[in-house]
Amino acid sequence: MKMSAEALEWSSAPPLDASLPYVFTNGLLFNGLNSQCGHCGSRIPPPAMRGQLHRLADDRCLMVAKGYCEACRSLTCFNFVIESSDPPKIHNLEMAPAAQRLS
Numbered sequence: 505m506k507m508s509a510e511a512l513e514w515s516s517a518p519p520l521d522a523s524l525p526y527v528f529t530n531g532l533l534f535n536g537l538n539s540q541c542g543h544c545g546s547r548i549p550p551p552a553m554r555g556q557l558h559r560l561a562d563d564r565c566l567m568v569a570k571g572y573c574e575a576c577r578s579l580t581c582f583n584f585v586i587e588s589s590d591p592p593k594i595h596n597l598e599m600a601p602a603a604q605r606l607s
């Protein structure tokens with residue numbers, strides 16, 4: 505089987521679990537989220553999520569991850585900004601332009 509560049513990138517990325525839970529400066533935790541395949545809607549189990557969390561500010565972090573769906577054998581990108589609150593606020597970066605139009 506020939507792997508696409510995207511699949512190669514996924515297989516070489518660290519498991520997202522290694523970055524979880526993410527601890528914000530104020531002590532709140534982000535434990536990850538229930539990920540769904542963007543193509544067929546199946547749940548993507550945590551071991552199939554790969555990527556990292558990056559600190560943006562004391563109360564914000566960026567999650568850049570990809571999940572592999574076994575049901576339809578495709579990758580879904582997860583690019584979220586997570587804001588420290590209880591529960592954490594999750595902003596989907598791909599939906600950001602639509603949200604701006606509404607305000």
Ligand SMILES: [Zn+2]
Nearest residue numbers: 541544573576
């Ligand atoms: Zn799928």
